Amino acid sequence: MRLAVERGYDKVKVEDIAEAAGVSPRTFNNYFSSKAEAIAFRYLDRCLRIAEALRERPEGPLWDAVTHSVLRQFEPDEEAIAHPPATDAAQWTAGVRVMVEEPALRGEMLRAGAVAEAEIAVAVAERTGGDAGRDLYPHLVASAVMGAVNTAIAHHLRTDPGVPVRDLLTDALARIAAGLSTP
Numbered sequence: 001m002r003l004a005v006e007r008g009y010d011k012v013k014v015e016d017i018a019e020a021a022g023v024s025p026r027t028f029n030n031y032f033s034s035k036a037e038a039i040a041f042r043y044l045d046r047c048l049r050i051a052e053a054l055r056e057r058p059e060g061p062l063w064d065a066v067t068h069s070v071l072r073q074f075e076p077d078e079e080a081i082a083h084p085p086a087t088d089a090a091q092w093t094a095g096v097r098v099m100v101e102e103p104a105l106r107g108e109m110l111r112a113g114a115v116a117e118a119e120i121a122v123a124v125a126e127r128t129g130g131d132a133g134r135d136l137y138p139h140l141v142a143s144a145v146m147g148a149v150n151t152a153i154a155h156h157l158r159t160d161p162g163v164p165v166r167d168l169l170t171d172a173l174a175r176i177a178a179g180l181s182t183p
Contacts, residue, residue: 001039001095009039009102040108043099046073047116050145051123062128063177066145070173074166089162097157113150117142148172 003012003020014035018028032038053069099105118132121142125132132138152168 001042001098002091004039004098004102005091005094009035009098009104014038034108036105036108039099039105040112042095043109044112044116047113047146047149048119049073050116050149051119054120054123054127057127062124062141063173065127066124066141067170067173067177070145070149070169071166074169093157093162096153100153100157113146117146120145144176145173148176 003016007016012035014028015025017035017038018025021028028038032041050069050073053072054065057065057069099109117139121138122132124130124141125135125138128137130138148169152165152172155168156162156165
């Protein structure tokens with residue numbers, strides 16, 4: 001992501017990304033089919049972690065667990081691939097801007113969002129005793145969660161200075177929780 005921000009997406013080659021990651025282009029290609037997929041992986045990874053965190057939450061109200069699981073993914077920690085360093089919010093925002101605004105990434109970002117949404121739906125179904133293959137509710141919750149994430153990120157990018165994504169997510173999820181009751 002750093003390279004795409006510094007040079008522009010079109011000027012970054014797979015070989016550049018592989019070198020920056022300390023792997024060979026062949027190793028890179030074992031994991032990713034394109035640079036677009038590699039860049040979208042950051043978003044996919046963060047969103048898949050929402051489902052994982054939801055599964056790990058103790059029993060309790062669904063929306064409390066959902067909110068905690070989502071917000072946890074937007075806290076900086078040592079896992080730099082999924083979380084921005086707290087000291088470099090501007091670089092994180094610039095990277096997110098590339099992910100959201102680069103036309104060449106749109107397809108991969110949509111695919112990543114769909115994969116994550118499906119996994120969140122399964123986690124919601126497990127938590128509520130539903131069936132992700134049959135029930136509407138887990139998919140409705142998952143879609144609302146992904147909508148909140150995408151809307152918060154887009155709003156963060158629109159504001160100057162950027163309103164913190166965590167604050168926007170807290171607000172968005174509280175509004176959804178107030179209107180979308182648990183079955």
